[in-house]
Amino acid sequence: MAESLADRGERSLLDEIRRLVPSGGRVLVGPGDDAAVVASSRRPLLLTTDALVDGVHFRRTWLSARALGRRAFAVNASDIAAMGGRPVAALLSVVASSRFPAAELRDIVRGVRDGARAVGAALAGGNLAHGRQLSLTVALLGEAPARSIGRQTARVGDQLFVTGALGAAALGVRRLRRGGASDSAIARWRRPIARLRAGESLARRELATAMIDLSDGLLVDCDRICVASGVAARVHVDCVPRARALAGLGAAARRTLVLTGGEDYELLFAVRTSRLDALARARRTFGCPITHIGEIVRGRGVQLVDDRGRIVPTPSRLGHLHFRTR
């Protein structure tokens, strides 16, 4: 029998976790006191939180505990990327049953720590509470750029771009649900990449008028920019970059995954036409490809058009619904 949280004893486990995440860098006092102490910052601060719940956002058999920890960090870092910011310090709050293996909890902590370290941030503290259903809640403190990029400031005429390619993460989930073991789509779902370099560069160079990360699917997230900005978007379906993992699928399945898949954590952003040349020059700083997929227009909602400009019906299920169980 693997050692459980109850066997291990809370204090000795927390002591061990503290050793996994020493203070250092911007974190002046790490885990182990009433609160973590982080060096002050001249920039405005960013704060975001996101939770991963067992059976809702993942199943325990779908990825290792360490990958789960990395994922919990990455989905939060993606929100910081979407504001053009930089992650600084994370808190991890775990709810787990007393039968949960102590070794897995340590690996979750290691995963969050690894994810933070990889982008120059740190795991600064956290909390462990008893509960029947495993959940990981990360809260992430970041630094904002001089002008952070919201959702409300897209303007008619702005051109829409996405980073990377879409659809692989959703295909990965579909395959995991059917018992798939490992392929490039599953690997993409397991290890989301927050587009921090792209987000920061777009903010620093004042290239984007509005930005969001694609957590719930292109149509849903694009509509969020439209609603917040009081505009509509025209998206050229055939221009939306499809992940290579979708190659073997039929056209309809590919389109659904690309438009509604979610969990790709790519960035969608709007650029004023007068800044398109500057955008082209800055591309090499993004660390990932970007693709022009449409434009902001007058009206409401997201309109899909094909390569001849004809309107394409939107899929009936628009994107990720949060109150659905995996």
Add this chain to the structure above:
Amino acid sequence: MAESLADRGERSLLDEIRRLVPSGGRVLVGPGDDAAVVASSRRPLLLTTDALVDGVHFRRTWLSARALGRRAFAVNASDIAAMGGRPVAALLSVVASSRFPAAELRDIVRGVRDGARAVGAALAGGNLAHGRQLSLTVALLGEAPARSIGRQTARVGDQLFVTGALGAAALGVRRLRRGGASDSAIARWRRPIARLRAGESLARRELATAMIDLSDGLLVDCDRICVASGVAARVHVDCVPRARALAGLGAAARRTLVLTGGEDYELLFAVRTSRLDALARARRTFGCPITHIGEIVRGRGVQLVDDRGRIVPTPSRLGHLHFRTR
């Protein structure tokens, strides 16, 4: 039938929540974007997180949704108080089932907002996720004093003090478990008070060498200071201030509640003898009474003594155990 989260629709509910917590003050961008934006601070930052899980930390019948929200804020604010800091901005992450009443979620949000506002902080953002067991995780950003007060710096000879009086919250829980409806002990449990004024004053005047908030009981939390500082503590049992709500109980029950009760969220702090006069002069700034309960000595652990200096055996159950269900 009350309207549930599933009936209400996530987007319209989140829109409504956004209206409950507008931006303002230090929060430049509140809920509704990828991350909240908070004005920069010259001081070091404090970060803490704590979760309340249904059936573990509370039962839904024990307090209103609004009081639950206030409580979730207060237990985090208490950690900021224990560092001598000031709360600035909170994030609220809720896990709830799709059948959870939408009106209760709104009241939870209002409760966190009220708790934050009452101490000059703000609810800046959050997350809502599906799960079978209700949980509230608050992450709180605060500002540290020039010298924040940790647990590691108590020295032999320091005198130990607590704010307020102990035992009422634990008595309240005991009565709630037996179906009690409302009395002063239950009221105390329902509405913990973070000792922010006392914590900040102790830090600003450099009066305390070490400090902790009493969430898990005096013996457990005092031992945390001892372990972190490599010292022992001698606590004069009869000096520990007992809450008035304990008056009707027998001596043994009173002692157990006062020493091991937990959830009082009072502050325990150590003061160098050379600073005792300054402490006496500063008392009126604390907003609550303080009581001298013992001293830091050489050795390990917490030793209890009676009014004649004789050693008193420590209770067998030392304090709050996290992996226990309510």
